[in-house]
Amino acid sequence: MTEELNPLQLEIIDSLGVPAGWEPLPPEIMAGVETMLADELAPIDGLFTPEDPLRVTKHHLGTVHGCEKRFVAERSQKFAWSVPTVRGTVAHKAIELMINWPGEPVPADLVEAAITSIIENPRESASTFLETLPDHDMAELRGQVAQLVTNFGDCFPPIKPQWRPMVEYTAKYSLFSGAVIFTARMDLVLGLPGRRVIIDLKSGWIGAQHRDDLRYYALIETLRSRQAPRRLGTYSLERARLDHEEVTEGILQAAVRRTGQGARAMAELIAGTRDAEVRPGFHCRWCPLNQTCEEGVRHLHTLDGDEADGDDW
Ligand code: SF4
Known part of the structure; x- marks a missing residue:
């Protein structure tokens, strides 16, 4: 089978395969990680209730660690779909269909079927947006x-059913009797519990924060299933490149610290006990305030100038 694969596909098989001598993380590490997360969040215990919980997602953490002012702005605005934001949703659906498609899949057919599937599913929030798209x-x-x-x-190598593929796999974990809820929706998960590989599919470039996103997924999957995944990978669909790392105790602990810090910041900003910090960066491009925020407008001007000078980003 592998001799039919091209060099890029072989590279991915090499990166994601189980190395000789690999051992799962011992159970006491999971217990330690769980205790560490509860300790990190102890300062916000009692601030939320199961009826009105603090909801933590990859996007919330990425936003609050990026620019707190953007986090506050996004909370007060209803999410609106656009062609760039719906692109990833349709691509994920098409890839899900590709995995189970009978016969040789043709990309245009997969895209058409993906759009139809989203439009016909009333639970898909992009449904109405796609239905009314000019x-x-x-x-x-x-x-x-x-x-x-x-x-x-x-x-990407053809995904075999024996790899137990799951697309848009959701994991949840809660603390303080459901007063803080962590959710992770993973693009592609391969393998059995305890040796899973979690893959995030990116329609564009791969940045440093994408490793943080996957570490958060690894943490939630570990806490949910009491077994750590084996490996994490971010795959750029545009650049056909995989960035990957093995899940270790240190990575789970780093995820706990970042998740704890982010959740505490979210709680403070929601409670209004302090002002939001303004931190301009590349994320200004996706901020709802990027036409009015002085720091953001200035930063985007600088970025645009750099790009005009020939920078890749
Ligand atoms: S435009 Fe940039 S600096 Fe301003 S609030 Fe948005 S993300 Fe923050």
Whole structure:
């Protein structure tokens, strides 16, 4: 089978395979991680209730660690879909269909089926957005997603049913009787519990914070299943590259510290016990305040200037 794979596919098989002598993390590490998270969040115990809990997600943590002012702004605004934000959702659905598609999948057919599936599912929040998308935007979306799906099919090894693939796999964990709820929705999970590989699919570039995102997933999966996953990987559909690392005790502890710090900051900002810090950065591009926030506008001007000078980013 492997001799039919191209060099990029072989590279991914090498990166994600179980190395000789690999051993799962011992159970006492899971217990230690759980205690550490409860200790990190002890200062906010009692601030939330199961009826009105603090909800923590990868996006919340990334936002609050990026710019707190953006976190506060996003909380007060209703999320609105756009072609760039729905692109990843359609691509994930198309890849899910590809895994179970009968026969040789054609990217354009997968994209069409993915769009139909989302529109016909009333539980999908992108459903109405896609249904009412003007023809020219829909055509642009189809083209962009078909390219991502083609890249995935060309560069990622064909996923076998024996690998137990799960797309959009959700894990939940709660503390303080449900007053703090952690949710993780993983793009692609392969393997059996205790030796799972968690893969995040990115439609664009891979940045340093993507490792933090996956470490958060590893933490929630560990706490939920009482077994740590084996490996984490971020796969760029655009660049056909995989960034990966093994799950270790140190990585889980780093995830606990970042999650604890982020959740405490979220609690303080929601309670209004301090002002939000303003931290301009690349994330200003996706901020709802990026037309009015002085620091953000200035930062984006600088970024645009750098790009005009030939920077890759
Ligand atoms: S534009 Fe940038 S600096 Fe301003 S609030 Fe948004 S993310 Fe923060």
